[in-house]
Amino acid sequence: MSIPKSVLIVGGSSQIGLAIAKECSAAGAVVSVISRQAKPELLAPKTAPLYWFQDAEQSEESCKQQVDLALEQQPETIFICNGVLHNDEGMPEKNLLQLKSQLLEKRFHSNVTVPALYLQALYRYLTKKQNIKVLVLSAKVGSISDNKLGGWYSYRMTKAALNMLIKNLSIEIGRVNKSACLVTLHPGTTATPLSEPFQKNLPEGQLQTPHQTAIRLLKVSENLKPEQNGQLLNWDATKIPF
Secondary structure, eight states, rough: OOOEEEEEEEESSSHHHHHHHHHHTTTTTTEEEESSSSOOOOOOSSSSSSEEEEEEOOOHHHHHHHHHHGGGGGSSSSEOOOOOOTTBBBBOOOOOGGGGGHHHHHHHHIIIIHHHHHHHHHHHHHHTTTTOEEEEEEEOGSTTTOOOSOOOOOHHHHHHHHHHHHHHHHHHHHHHHTTTTTEEEEOOSSTTTTGGOOOTOOTTOBOOOOHHHHHHOOOHHHHGGGGGTTTTTTTSOOEOOO
C-alpha cells in the first residue's frame, strides 16, 4: 500500500483518526493532526515528523489558524474525522418523540458545522493543490435511499446534511481543480466507544479494530480518482447511493 508523503487528519483524537495517524507515521509520512484534544503522550512518530495542533475552540477563527499551520506541510491527502453519534447527553432516538431540539442542534454542530468550518479554512488550498484527496468520515445511515429502518433521527439527518455539504463542495472545487477528489466515506463498524452500545449480535467479521479500519480507509484513499469526486463511498470503495 502506498502512503502519501504528507497527510492531514482533522479530528485526529478519535480512535479511527489516531489509527490513521499512527499507520501513516509508521510508513514514513509527515503527519499533521488537528484536534480538540492535546496530543497523547504515547503518540510518537516512528520515522517522520508528527505535528499536533490543538483547537479546543473550533471557531471560525481558530479553525483557520490551525489549518494555516497544518498546511505548511502541504498535505496530499486530508481525512476529516469529526462527528458524534451519542454521548452523555443522549443516545440515538428510536422514534420522533425522543427527538430533542437542543440535542439536535449539538449534533448538527459536531457533525456538520465543525467539518464545514475546517473545509472553509481549507478552501483556497483545495482549489489549487493538484491531485488533492479529501475523505470525510460519514455514515451509511446518512443515505436517504438506503434507509429501511428509520430511527436515529439526529444522526441520520446530520450525516445526510454532511453528505450534501461534500457533494456541493465537490462540484465547486471541481470547477477550478479538475484533479481534486472529495468524498464522504462510511468507515464500517469499528470497535470504538461510538459503536460500543451497538456491537451485540453483529455478524462475525463485521466489527473491525481501529487499525483494521485505518488500513481499509487508506486503501480507499490510495485508489481515489477524480471521477469519484462527490460520491459517498463504503469502506470497500463501493459507491453508496445518496
